[in-house]
Amino acid sequence: MAKQPAHRGPLRDCPKFDELGGLPGISAALRQRSQSLDWPQGARTLEMQLGLLDRGDSVWWRNRPEHAQSLADLLELELSDLGITDSPSPGFMEFTQLFGMPPLDLRKGYPWNWSAEKRATAPTSEFDTNSSLEEWLRPTPYAFRPPHEVHWLTVADELERQVLIRSVEAAGHFSVISVSTLDEAAGRLASYKPLVIAVEQFNGDEDWRALAKRPSGAGLLVIAPCDLPMPTEGESPSYWSWERLNQEEQEVGVTRWVWARSADWRARFLRWLESHFIKSDKDTLYSAKGMGAWLERFDPCEEWFGSVADLLPVCLGFENEKKLPSPNATKAGEKLLRVLQRSQRRMSPDMLRELSLARWGCRETAWSGVLPMQAWAGLMQGNSQASAAIDLDSVVQGKTLAERKRAAQELQHRQPLEWVRNGLLKAVDDGYDFQQQSLVKLLVRDALLGSMDAGSVEDWAWACFDAQRRGLVDAALDALDATVLQELTSRTMELEHQSTEFIGASDALFCAVGRRIARGNEITEIDAFLPLGCSVIHRLNMADVAWALPAPWTRPVDMPDQQLDWISVCWAWSLMPAPQILAEANWLFPGWGSVADIQVPWWLADLWPEKGAEQLPMHWQRFFLVADEWIKELDHPLPDVPRLLQIAHLGKAAAGGWSAEVAWWQGLWPNESGEFQRWIDQTLIAKFQRSAAENAAKHVWPSYAEWERLAQDKYGFKYLRPMRRWLLEMLPAAWVLEQLDETGRCYFASCPQTLPPQWRGPLLLSVKEQWATVPAGKARDFLRRYGSSIGGELAEVIESESTLAWAAGSLIWAWNGAKARELLKQPDRLEASAWRILFDNCPTESLSLALDVLRKFPEMIEANERLEWARSRLPSSGIIAKGLLELMRASTDENF
Secondary structure (H helix, E strand, O other), X not given: OOOOOOOOOOXXXXXXXXXXXXXXXXXXXXXXXXXXXXXXXXXXXXXXXXXXXXXXXXXXXXXXXXXXXXXXXXXXOOHHHHOOOOOOOOOEEOOOOOXXXXXXXXXXXXXXXXXXXXXXXXXOOOOOOOOOOHHHHOOOOOOOOOOOOEEEEEOOOHHHHHHHHHHHHHHOXXXXXXXXXXXXXXXXXXXXXXXXXXXXXXXXHHHHHHHOOOOOOOOEEEEEOOOOOOOOOOOXXXXXXXXXXXXXXXXXXXEXXXXXXXXXXXXXXXXXXXXXXXXXXXXXXXXXXXXXXHHXXXXXXXXXXXXXXXXXXXXXOOOOHHHOOOOOOOOHHHHXXXXXOOOOOOXXXXXXXXXXXXXXXXXXXXXXXXXXXXXXXXXXXXXXXXXXXXXXXXXXXXXXXXXXXXXXXXXXXXXXXXXXXXXXXXEEOOEEEEOOXXXXXXXXXXXXXXXXXXXXXXXXXXXXXXXXXXXXXXXXXXXXXXXXXHHXXXXXXXXXXXXXXXXXXXXXXXXXHHHHHHOOOOOOOHHHHHHHHXXXXXXXXXXXXXXXXXXXXXXXXXXXXXXXHHHHHHHHXXXXXXXXXXXXXXXXXXXXXXXXXXXXOHHHHOOOOOOOOOOOOHHHHHHHHHXXXXXXXXXXXXXXXXXXXXXXXXXXXXXXXXXXXXXXXXXXXXXXXXXXXXXXXXXXXXXXXXXXXXXXXXXHHHHHHHHHHHOOOOOXXXXXXXHHHHHHHHOOHHXXXXXXXXXXXXXXXXXXXXXXXXXXXXXXXHOHHHXXXXXXXHHHHHHHOOOHHHHHHHHHHHOOOOOOHHHHHHHHHHHOHHHXXXXXXXXXXXXXXXXXXXXXXXXXXXXXXXXXXXXXXXXXXXXXXXXXXHHHHHHHOHHHHHXXXXXXXXXXXXXX
């Protein structure tokens, strides 16, 4: 049960609260008073909603006016007394379509941390240094000027876009308006004040003309679901039009941004949701850990749940991960449909299933995007009027009241506008689209798995040529049991090899097998799949593999991520025994022949994760796993390792497979100012930790140390790398110093402050030959870079008779006072000159000790020097002034 709040709200202030028995009593009384209303199942759920209302959250009650009025009548109050009004509280965002989702408090800014703006266009000049939209989305009170540039931010995810817009609006720094297209805001665009405009679509020339009215220097942020197109030939360049050029002297461009999610966005969202439920005192069985574990098994590639809007309904209906479908479940959509109904109770499951499969099966209709309502109605089988007539006949001809009632309900559910009211469809721009995209895809998944298991290949192979449908076919193939996949492959091989169905299905199956190998799944019946591999490879243009990437017939490889996915599949296949079909070794199937002497083709050498990536995208993670498996089979490193294989080479070196080379580190971290790709460090550390950590660090340290010494890095980024910290924490200092030559020790002695404290003392002693070269004026600064951790080694420095000795004599009292006092009391442990340095640097707080030592060992200092020392200490001597004066008199008598 939700935790009871400590403060008193409108319910607890009501005289009838105690009379009815608190929240449990009010809950029971409401059910008894208004039995015809649809109250939540379970007493705790209704009590939770009463508790939320008492704390000011009236969303549930405002969405159910009859329930709210029943409560007001029971307590003999007005709705306004209970805080139930028609408008939501300012600064709060409510989820009226999602039962059980607590509202968001946006008064403190954007609440989610898994997405951020990312620049989509390159800087136009050296003065264009914008790297974020902080001045708009996270403005600081001390900003010296308001925003003065024009930005277009694309946020494709509808839910994230709405939360972002509402957050900017709640912050109150700028005026925020929502319109369908920019031209609707033409009047506001003429203003000089900073403005945020949320649009639903781009309207071509009309919007360009509206944008041209923006005065120069007047800041503008447009938040849209689509990209701002670049002007092309034939289009009217209205932003640079006569009107705009006559309005300003200088041409100003539009900076384009995209709202990008981090690679671990799902894990962040799940943790945030759990925290949000706790803060909202929501009574729920939801578990971020359990939900995350299920997603890793069921949807590792984010094909079914690719957005917050996809995940949220399932999380709201979560009871236990064991009640969610397994990865190979053939009726996952049906099971999740029942889960979803807990948060969307008006939805008609049968109608959603029928609509989903109708749109999927209509090959002439696009699978993604909006459709006009007429197109949705036309998707249903038969003529809509005839269907309506048949339904009406069933209403009239029903033999019993129950039959007629069911038929009438079915008739109502089949009305197109009812699909919107029931949450099956949502209005988007000028058309309609599915409200629950993930559930629709899962219902199609159920149908695909059924066809793949027991149906005809032709039932799904046609979709392999459809760019919008192909991904669902691939994901369904990934969900198949290994035995079913093998049987499906055998049935496919029986088709005519020149047929459309065979080409589509064989390409899809080839990729599915490759992905399984890449994930580390064992292929037990290899011979069953080799004919499939041979047929697909025969279609590839392998003659040009040295300078062009051979592409499959049914899927594009134009974009880098598409190329990488295809290469990963082919590399994975080459980990299996080689079929006798390739005459020569090549880089597309490197495991089937030696490529050591073959130049790396450009289509492979140019691939690399996007610059600035903090986390490694999923398709790159899959590729590196395949690369690791191939590199493990090599006896010697490649003579010229391409950049995308250097991580795998270092991984094998860490495991003791071969010696690491400096060039591999240099390839990962070239001398590019500001390039700091954290994912490289994360990947390397995870790879090294699979071996014994200390041994792995020892294997790669010599090459890393040499790379760091040679790296040209004037900004010091190399010292910040997590990889460096991990190595330094793993390695014992004594071992490292034994491995370093004089040049290496001198390099690290130039930056001791960047090393662990336990390294610094041994390092200082290992570079004694350098002590004499330090100028006297820089000696103190030289030692201070080592810090107090070298306090134990300073005695040896004091005895060195180098320029560092005097500085060491001063610092030892601050960094290792106990050692200094011990040495001062035992002059025989130091050379006379070293003891004198220690004595002369004695601080005021240890004067009494120094005085006692002089009394005991007067021969350590000449009489005239004792006299001068005592005189110089008198002004700050305090209670030992008498002793100093006595020493001065004794020293004077000794002189005469």
